[in-house]
Amino acid sequence: MSRAKLAHLGIDLPLLPTTSVGSFAKPDYLVEARARHARNELTQAELERLEERATEFWVREQEEIGLDVLVDGEMYRGDMVAYFASLMGGFAQGGLVRSYGNRYYHKPIIVGEIKWPGPMTVGWWKKTQAMTRRPVKGILTGAYTLMDWSFDDHYPGRRAAALALARELRKEVEALVEAGCKIIQVDEPALSVRPEELSVAIEAMHVVTDRLPAYFVTHVCYGAFEFIYPAMLDLPVDNWDLEMSNSGLDLVDLFRRHPFTKDLSFGVVDVHSHVLEEPDVVKERVARALSVLPTEQVWLDPDCGLKTRTVGETSGKLRLVVEAARAARRSLGVTR
Amino acid sequence: MELILANTGSYPRIGDTPAQQRLRRAYQEREQGQLGAEAFTRLQDEVTEEVVREQLAAGVELPTDGQIRWADGLSYLAANLNGVSVNGLLRFFDTNTYFRQPVVTGRLARRGPLFSRDYRQAARAAGRPLKAVLTGPYTMARGSILEGGYRSIHALALAYAAVLAQEVAELAEAGAPVIQVDEPAILRHRADLAILGEALVVLARGKGAARLSLATYFADAVPIYDDLQELTIDLLHLDFTYSPALGRAIGERGASKALSLGLIDARNTRMETRETVFPVLDQVGRRLRTPAHLAPSAGLEYLPRDRARGKLEAMRRLRDAYVGDRR
Numbered sequence: 001m002s003r004a005k006l007a008h009l010g011i012d013l014p015l016l017p018t019t020s021v022g023s024f025a026k027p028d029y030l031v032e033a034r035a036r037h038a039r040n041e042l043t044q045a046e047l048e049r050l051e052e053r054a055t056e057f058w059v060r061e062q063e064e065i066g067l068d069v070l071v072d073g074e075m076y077r078g079d080m081v082a083y084f085a086s087l088m089g090g091f092a093q094g095g096l097v098r099s100y101g102n103r104y105y106h107k108p109i110i111v112g113e114i115k116w117p118g119p120m121t122v123g124w125w126k127k128t129q130a131m132t133r134r135p136v137k138g139i140l141t142g143a144y145t146l147m148d149w150s151f152d153d154h155y156p157g158r159r160a161a162a163l164a165l166a167r168e169l170r171k172e173v174e175a176l177v178e179a180g181c182k183i184i185q186v187d188e189p190a191l192s193v194r195p196e197e198l199s200v201a202i203e204a205m206h207v208v209t210d211r212l213p214a215y216f217v218t219h220v221c222y223g224a225f226e227f228i229y230p231a232m233l234d235l236p237v238d239n240w241d242l243e244m245s246n247s248g249l250d251l252v253d254l255f256r257r258h259p260f261t262k263d264l265s266f267g268v269v270d271v272h273s274h275v276l277e278e279p280d281v282v283k284e285r286v287a288r289a290l291s292v293l294p295t296e297q298v299w300l301d302p303d304c305g306l307k308t309r310t311v312g313e314t315s316g317k318l319r320l321v322v323e324a325a326r327a328a329r330r331s332l333g334v335t336r
Numbered sequence: 337m338e339l340i341l342a343n344t345g346s347y348p349r350i351g352d353t354p355a356q357q358r359l360r361r362a363y364q365e366r367e368q369g370q371l372g373a374e375a376f377t378r379l380q381d382e383v384t385e386e387v388v389r390e391q392l393a394a395g396v397e398l399p400t401d402g403q404i405r406w407a408d409g410l411s412y413l414a415a416n417l418n419g420v421s422v423n424g425l426l427r428f429f430d431t432n433t434y435f436r437q438p439v440v441t442g443r444l445a446r447r448g449p450l451f452s453r454d455y456r457q458a459a460r461a462a463g464r465p466l467k468a469v470l471t472g473p474y475t476m477a478r479g480s481i482l483e484g485g486y487r488s489i490h491a492l493a494l495a496y497a498a499v500l501a502q503e504v505a506e507l508a509e510a511g512a513p514v515i516q517v518d519e520p521a522i523l524r525h526r527a528d529l530a531i532l533g534e535a536l537v538v539l540a541r542g543k544g545a546a547r548l549s550l551a552t553y554f555a556d557a558v559p560i561y562d563d564l565q566e567l568t569i570d571l572l573h574l575d576f577t578y579s580p581a582l583g584r585a586i587g588e589r590g591a592s593k594a595l596s597l598g599l600i601d602a603r604n605t606r607m608e609t610r611e612t613v614f615p616v617l618d619q620v621g622r623r624l625r626t627p628a629h630l631a632p633s634a635g636l637e638y639l640p641r642d643r644a645r646g647k648l649e650a651m652r653r654l655r656d657a658y659v660g661d662r663r
Contacts, residue, residue, distance in 0.1 A: 094605065095352045095640025100425055100434035101407060102363040104350060107432075107640070109605055149432050151605040151639075193430035196556075222427040222434075227524075246424070272424055 002238040002263045003296055006215055009182045011135055014336035016286075016300055016325045017068040019265060021219050021241060022139045022185065023080075023305030024073035025314045030054045034078075051075045052127065059131045061315055066322045069183060069299075070136045072128040074307065079105060080141045080187060081149045088168065089115030094151055109151040110161060116168040119175045126179055138181040142218065143169050143208060144201035148190040159200045166207035177214050184209075185217040185241065191232070192223035202235050209236050217241050217265065221304045225251055230258045241265035243303035245285060246272060255292040264293055267303030268324060269317045274309070276316045282324040295332065300325045337617070337662065338627040339655050340397050341648075342596060344551065344573065345469045345518065346635030347387045347402035348644050356641060359383045359404070380405055384454075385461035394645050395652030398467050398514065401458035403635065407436065409471050409518070410479045414438035417499060418445040419485055426479075429520055429554040431603070431638060438480040444495045452506035459511065468512035470504070472550070473497035473535040474528065475521040490531050497535035505542030514571065516549040520634075523555035529563050540568045547571050553598060553634040554578065558585050565592045575633040576616060577601045583619035595620070596629035600651045602636050605643045613654050614661075621662075630655050 006013060026034070033050045036042040058073035077083040085091040085108035094109040121140055129136045143166035147158060155161035169186075176184055186208060191201050209216050218235060221243035225232070229251075240260075244251055244267040266289040268282050289298050300321050306314040329335065350360045362379045365371035384404045391399035406412040409428060414420045419442035425434040455468050473496035477489050486492040500517075507515050517539060522532050540548050550567060553575035557564065561582070564572055573596035576582050586595070597620065599613050630651060636644040 095642055096350060097348070097640055098350075098433060098637055100436075102360055102367075104360065148430075153604075153606045190430075190432070193427070 002215065005238060009213065009215060011182055011215070013068050013135075014329065015295060015332065015334050016298055016328055018322050018325045019067060019069035019137065019299060019301045020062070020071050020318060020321075021265075021267075021271075021302060021305045022071050022074055022137075022187070023077070023307035024058050024071075024075075025307060025309050025311045026075060027054050027057065027311055030075060048076070055124070055128055056131055059128060062318065063132060063134065065315065065318050066326075067318060068134065070128070070132055070134050071139060072124050072136065074139070074305070076124055080305075081146055082106065082108060084120060084141055084146060085150060087117050087120050089113070089117060090154065090164075091150070107149070107151060110147075110154045112154055114161075114164045114168050116171040120172055122172070122175045122179050122181075125176060125181055129180070135183055136181070137217070138173075138176040138184045140169060140172055140176075140184075140186060142186040142188040142191075142201075143204040144197075145188050145190040147204075148193065158197065159203075162200050162204045163207060166204035170208050173208055173212060173214070177212055182214055183217065184214045185219055186237070187219045188235075189219065189221050189223075191218075191220045191235075192225055192228050195224070195227035198228050198231055206236050215239065219265075219304075221246075225254060229254050230261075233261050237262065239263035239265055239299065241267075241299075241301065243267045244289075245270045245277075246303050249285060249288050252288050252292050260293055260297070263297045263299060264289070265299040265301045266293075268300050269302045269320050271302050271304045271306050271309065271317065274313060276313065277320060279320060279323060279327075282320045283327055286324045286328045290328070300328075337621050337624065337659065339597075339630045339659065340627050341395055341652055341655055342398035342467060342514075342629040342631040343391050343396050343400045343402075343636065343648070344553075344596075344598060344602065344632045344634055345400055345403060345516070346406070346637035347391060347400070347404075348637050348639060348641040349383060349387070349402065349404050351641030381457055381461070384458050388458055388462040388466070390645055391648060392462065394648035396648055398629070399462065400467050400469055401454055403469065403637070405454060408433075409435055410438055410476060411436040413450065413471060413476065413500075414480070416447050416450045418447060419443050420480070423481060429524075431554075433638070435479070438476070439483055440480050440485055440492060441483050442485040444485070444499050446499050446502060449503070449506050451503045452510045455507055455510050455512055465511055465513045467514045467516055467549075468507045468510075468546075469516045469518060469551075470500055472517040472519040472532075473500055473539070474532045475519050476500075478521040478525060478528075489528070493531050493535050494538065497538040501538050501542045504539050504546075504548070505544070508542060508544035508546040512546050514549050515543060515546045516551050516571075516573065517569075518551045518553075520552060520554045523552050523557055523560070526560050529560060533567055536568045547594075549573060549596065551596070556582075558582055561585050562589065569593060571596055571629070573629070573631065574598055577603065577633045583616040586623055587619040590623040591620075591625060594625045594628060596631050598631050598633035600630070600632040600647050602632040602634040602647070603638050605639060607646060607650050608654060610654065610657065614658055617658055 549571035
């Protein structure tokens with residue numbers, strides 16, 4: 001079904017398409033530049049030049065490794081929520097709260113009516129797509145996650161805030177489609193945290209994606225899927241990008257009991273480990289995926305974004321994904 | 337109605353001013369080997385004293401130590417036990433915070449007293465008794481990876497209860513008037529209520545003159561409200577932010593236990609008002625055993641420090657206004 005949609009959109013992908021979730025490690029010169037920019041020692045234009053250089057590096061790296069669907073690597077983003085909250089109307093930066101251990105972040109606060117400020121990701125998508133002939137995903141954070149990972153001083157409730165965000169994010173998605181983007185990923189890592197609110201997340205995703213001509217992916221990780229599966233399949237997307245390896249592939253048993261009916265980007269490398277998996281471990285994970293899903297439904301990628309890894313680790317993990325896909329294609333008797 | 341103003345558990349350990357970030361810097365220096373153990377402990381003591389004083393200044397009558405030393409809700413205890421190692425990060429319920437997951441590989445045994453040591457230091461600094469808080473045995477078991485030593489969540493929960501019972505006894509001896517056992521996991525695994533019941537009986541044996549409190553949060557307690565009343569506890573903390581029907585349920589069914597009313601939203605910055613708090617107090621007021629507690633819905637570390645303090649100040653204003661209005 002989704003293969004037909006991709007074909008209708010003019011996208012021709014091999015069996016077991018390979019991709020990545022979104023973020024990559026920032027090269028040292030960019031990390032340093034971002035710090036200098038924060039101290040007003042570097043202009044916005046100077047920073048952007050370095051972000052473009054890093055984006056081009058990652059495009060070439062993805063091409064050389066052999067990924068089928070590319071990403072821009074999010075060289076211009078810090079946090080997946082703070083980036084959008086810093087641009088959209090209605091948000092203020094909140095004080096520091098703890099993420100884990102000794103890590104803290106500024107959690108945004110919704111203080112007024114949410115407003116789309118104009119394209120937030122489209123310019124970077126265009127720049128990146130201009131660097132390659134392979135399809136590049138457009139990627140944004142979803143309405144439910146933006147709501148859940150922000151404080152709210154303004155809207156009467158969580159559903160109202162999520163739907164207000166969805167209405168404005170739809171404008172971003174429309175702008176991506178208008179620019180020519182055909183594969184759009186709407187990240188919803190908070191999706192499973194309140195099973196009783198799954199219907200709110202689904203309603204918000206309808207607002208964002210309905211009737212738009214694109215192949216939609218959602219990325220979800222660290223989820224308590226046992227509480228929302230299979231009801232979560234009602235989310236109006238074509239492809240679920242799920243962290244599988246970090247949780248010991250335990251979702252595979254869930255899929256055995258109730259078939260997964262959408263395309264699945266199956267995480268075959270753990271992004272939270274510095275260690276590069278043995279190729280046979282990754283191949284075994286691919287085999288497990290194919291044991292419960294029709295081959296046509298399976299995409300392969302890392303569990304999650306790779307921004308916490310080094311540049312070398314990032315490339316190494318991506319290479320493992322591509323090599324495992326090629327091996328699986330060979331064993332299936334296809335070359336692509 | 338008599339309402340004691342209590343903190344529920346954690347308090348933000350850093351704030352946005354440079355002075356309020358000295359503990360964050362100290363952790364970094366400690367990791368880099370630039371700060372000795374003694375100096376690090378001294379700073380933890382100082383920050384504990386600071387957050388206790390901040391709670392008292394905001395009007396809290398039963399403060400906590402703020403859980404300044406806790407790496408997270410589970411691994412702080414796990415790291416003090418034999419038979420357990422600490423694994424990778426996992427999301428803590430529906431929060432955007434993460435804990436390191438205990439991995440149980442053998443029989444649990446304490447390396448020594450943990451919470452009573454913290455309690456004595458904080459109570460001495462405060463010059464008054466505090467509420468002591470522990471993560472409960474069921475939530476510890478549910479959040480652990482079981483690789484050895486025990487055959488089931490049930491057995492593991494009872495093993496955690498056995499080690500926590502020692503902590504409870506020591507806290508009671510140290511003078512803690514209320515010992516709170518946090519069990520958010522039970523609201524998501526209601527079928528395991530009997531396991532929790534057994535574990536609480538073990539904990540209650542050592543409580544002496546202290547009141548044993550059970551804290552539930554991060555999900556709707558209404559479906560098991562009646563069952564919670566049957567447990568071996570003296571005080572029951574309820575999170576009202578997930579339960580729109582909780583006030584009505586208490587008003588209709590009453591409460592055989594003293595209640596801690598978690599009406600102050602510890603997960604959002606919006607300040608509570610008379611309009612949000614008073615109607616619930618009206619609903620439950622006639623059915624409460626007094627004194628009841630008024631408290632944040634959960635630990636306050638999910639808020640920025642200035643907002644956490646603001647919430648506690650609002651809690652005092654609202655309690656005083658409510659009691660004054662109804663007098």
